Amino acid sequence: MARGFVLAATHSGAGKTTITMALLKALKERGLDVQGCKVGPDFIDPQFHQAVTGNPSYNLDSCLMGDAGVKEQFRQLLAQNRHQDSNRRPLSEKVMVVEGVMGLYDGLGSRKENGSTAWIARLLNLPVILIIDGAGMSTSAAAMVKGYRDYDPQLTIGGVIINRISGEKHYELLRSAIERDTGLPCLGWMKKDQALHLGSRHLGLVPAAEVDALMQTIQRSSEAAQKTINIEALLQAAAPLDTDTSAGKHFRPEEHQPNKTRTFTLGIARDRAFHFYYPANLDWLTEQGFKLVEVSPLKDAALPENLDGLYIGGGFPEIFGEELEANSSFREDLLEKAKGGLPIYAECGGFQYLCENLTDFDGNTWEMASVLPGRARMTDRLQRFGYGIIETLPAKGFFTEKLRISGHEFHRGVVDSEEENLINVTKMQDPQDMSEARKWSCGLARYNTFGAFPHVFFQSNPRYIMEWLKKIPEWQPKKIRKEGKE
CATH class of the missing domain: 3.40.50.300 (P-loop containing nucleotide triphosphate hydrolases)
Structure with a gap:
C-alpha cells in the first residue's frame, strides 16, 4: 500500500x-x-x-x-x-x-x-x-x-x-x-x-x-x-498509488544504458562548503559504473590516490573562504592532479573554488585552487536566477560537439577572466512571452577540467556530462604509469 x-x-x-x-x-x-x-x-x-x-x-x-x-x-x-x-x-x-x-x-x-x-x-x-x-x-x-x-x-x-x-x-x-x-x-x-x-x-x-x-x-x-x-x-x-514497477516509460536514453563493467572511482566533494547535488545525478553516475567516494576540500589533506575523476558541486565557498584557503595542502594536490589530467567537473560554488581566488561579501579575497583562469567575486545582488538553455561551443575546446541541455542558476557570484567562455545560455521563458530572451556566456576549461555556474540534470541529455566522463580513459594511462604499473 x-x-x-x-x-x-x-x-x-x-x-x-x-x-x-x-x-x-x-x-x-x-x-x-x-x-x-x-x-x-x-x-x-x-x-x-x-x-x-x-x-x-x-x-x-x-x-x-x-x-x-x-x-x-x-x-x-x-x-x-x-x-x-x-x-x-x-x-x-x-x-x-x-x-x-x-x-x-x-x-x-x-x-x-x-x-x-x-x-x-x-x-x-x-x-x-x-x-x-x-x-x-x-x-x-x-x-x-x-x-x-x-x-x-x-x-x-x-x-x-x-x-x-x-x-x-x-x-x-x-x-x-x-x-x-x-x-x-x-x-x-x-x-x-x-x-x-x-x-x-x-x-x-x-x-x-x-x-x-x-x-x-x-x-x-x-x-x-x-x-x-x-x-x-x-x-x-x-x-x-500504484507501485507496479513495470508501469511507465523508462526515461534513460537507450544509448546510455547503465554500464556494469566499469570500475572507475569518482570523487564527490561533500562538506559544509560543497553539498549541492541532485541525488538523481549521483544515481546516474553509479548506474554508469562509477564508485562514488566523498572528499572534503575543507578537511582532507589531499585527494585519494585512486581517483579517476572529481565532481565539485555547488554550495557556499564564499562563507568558508578562510578555511578553504587555509587548507593549502588540498589545494596544491588538486592543482597538481588537474595539471596531470585528472578529469574534473564543477558547478556554481565548485566552479568558483577552482578559480584563482574568491572575494567574499565583506571584500576579503581568499586563495582558491587556481585550476581555472578566473577570479571569483561575490556581489550585492543576484546575478542570475532562473532556468536557461545551455548550448556548448565546441570551437572553444573541451566540448567536441554542439549540445543543448536545460540548466538552472541562482547565485550572486561572478567570475572575471580573460579567457573565452565555453557555453552560451539563453534564459528560459514562457512561450507566450514574445520579448527577446536574455543571453549570456559562461564556463571555463583548462587541462581536463570544466566549470560553469549552471546546475544540470544529467539524464536530460547525458551526452553533455559524457563530454567530461569520456576524458577519464585519457587520464587512466597517465595514472597507471604514475603508480608504476607499466
Missing part, C-alpha cells in the same frame, strides 16, 4: 518547509516508509527532508527533467523497497510527500503548464494539501482558499492546514468559514512560534548541516503538529 500528497502554500514564506519537516517526522514515527520529494531545482529543502527521513529526497522539476522525467523519477522512487529491521521485514506503508515551491501556481511564466507545484501535482495525480498563513484573518481565509481551489478545476485540493494563528479559537473561526464556504476540510493548524523558525541567508534557508540543534527544532515542531494536525485525516486525504 502506498499513498502520496503534495504540500503547497499560497506563497513563499507561509511556513511550508517547517510544516513539511514536522509532518515528515510525524509520519516516520508511525513506522511508515517516508519518501520526500521537492518541486523545482532547490537543493536545501531536500537536505532537510533527508535529515528527517534518512532517505535522499529527489527533485521533481519539469523545466529541467521534462514531464516524462518527472513521472519516471516518481515511479522509480515509488518502486523502491526499504526495510525496517535486520530481518528485512517491509515497512507497512510507503508515503510519498512532495513539498511544493513558492506559491501553488507559481512557475515559469504565467501558463498553468509551467512547472509549478500545481502542474507537478496534476502530472502525478496527487492531491494538494494547501497551507495558508492565517495571521490577521478570519472569513477572508475562506475567500482565499476558494480562489485557489477554483483557479484550476483539474487540480484536487484535498485539505487545508492553517499556519501562524494565535490559538484554537482563532483556528475554529477560520475552519468554520473555510469548510462552510468551500467544502474543503481543514486538517489542522500550527501556532506562530519563532522557536520553530528555520534561519535563512542570501540564497534561502541555511543548509541543514549548518543549522544548530536542527533535529531538536524538528522534534519540537513535530510534537506541536501532532497535537493540532489530524495525521489520520491527512493520510486519508492522500491518494492511493
Whole structure:
C-alpha cells in the first residue's frame, strides 16, 4: 500500500518547509516508509527532508527533467523497497510527500503548464494539501482558499492546514468559514512560534548541516503538529498509488544504458562548503559504473590516490573562504592532479573554488585552487536566477560537439577572466512571452577540467556530462604509469 500528497502554500514564506519537516517526522514515527520529494531545482529543502527521513529526497522539476522525467523519477522512487529491521521485514506503508515551491501556481511564466507545484501535482495525480498563513484573518481565509481551489478545476485540493494563528479559537473561526464556504476540510493548524523558525541567508534557508540543534527544532515542531494536525485525516486525504514497477516509460536514453563493467572511482566533494547535488545525478553516475567516494576540500589533506575523476558541486565557498584557503595542502594536490589530467567537473560554488581566488561579501579575497583562469567575486545582488538553455561551443575546446541541455542558476557570484567562455545560455521563458530572451556566456576549461555556474540534470541529455566522463580513459594511462604499473 502506498499513498502520496503534495504540500503547497499560497506563497513563499507561509511556513511550508517547517510544516513539511514536522509532518515528515510525524509520519516516520508511525513506522511508515517516508519518501520526500521537492518541486523545482532547490537543493536545501531536500537536505532537510533527508535529515528527517534518512532517505535522499529527489527533485521533481519539469523545466529541467521534462514531464516524462518527472513521472519516471516518481515511479522509480515509488518502486523502491526499504526495510525496517535486520530481518528485512517491509515497512507497512510507503508515503510519498512532495513539498511544493513558492506559491501553488507559481512557475515559469504565467501558463498553468509551467512547472509549478500545481502542474507537478496534476502530472502525478496527487492531491494538494494547501497551507495558508492565517495571521490577521478570519472569513477572508475562506475567500482565499476558494480562489485557489477554483483557479484550476483539474487540480484536487484535498485539505487545508492553517499556519501562524494565535490559538484554537482563532483556528475554529477560520475552519468554520473555510469548510462552510468551500467544502474543503481543514486538517489542522500550527501556532506562530519563532522557536520553530528555520534561519535563512542570501540564497534561502541555511543548509541543514549548518543549522544548530536542527533535529531538536524538528522534534519540537513535530510534537506541536501532532497535537493540532489530524495525521489520520491527512493520510486519508492522500491518494492511493500504484507501485507496479513495470508501469511507465523508462526515461534513460537507450544509448546510455547503465554500464556494469566499469570500475572507475569518482570523487564527490561533500562538506559544509560543497553539498549541492541532485541525488538523481549521483544515481546516474553509479548506474554508469562509477564508485562514488566523498572528499572534503575543507578537511582532507589531499585527494585519494585512486581517483579517476572529481565532481565539485555547488554550495557556499564564499562563507568558508578562510578555511578553504587555509587548507593549502588540498589545494596544491588538486592543482597538481588537474595539471596531470585528472578529469574534473564543477558547478556554481565548485566552479568558483577552482578559480584563482574568491572575494567574499565583506571584500576579503581568499586563495582558491587556481585550476581555472578566473577570479571569483561575490556581489550585492543576484546575478542570475532562473532556468536557461545551455548550448556548448565546441570551437572553444573541451566540448567536441554542439549540445543543448536545460540548466538552472541562482547565485550572486561572478567570475572575471580573460579567457573565452565555453557555453552560451539563453534564459528560459514562457512561450507566450514574445520579448527577446536574455543571453549570456559562461564556463571555463583548462587541462581536463570544466566549470560553469549552471546546475544540470544529467539524464536530460547525458551526452553533455559524457563530454567530461569520456576524458577519464585519457587520464587512466597517465595514472597507471604514475603508480608504476607499466
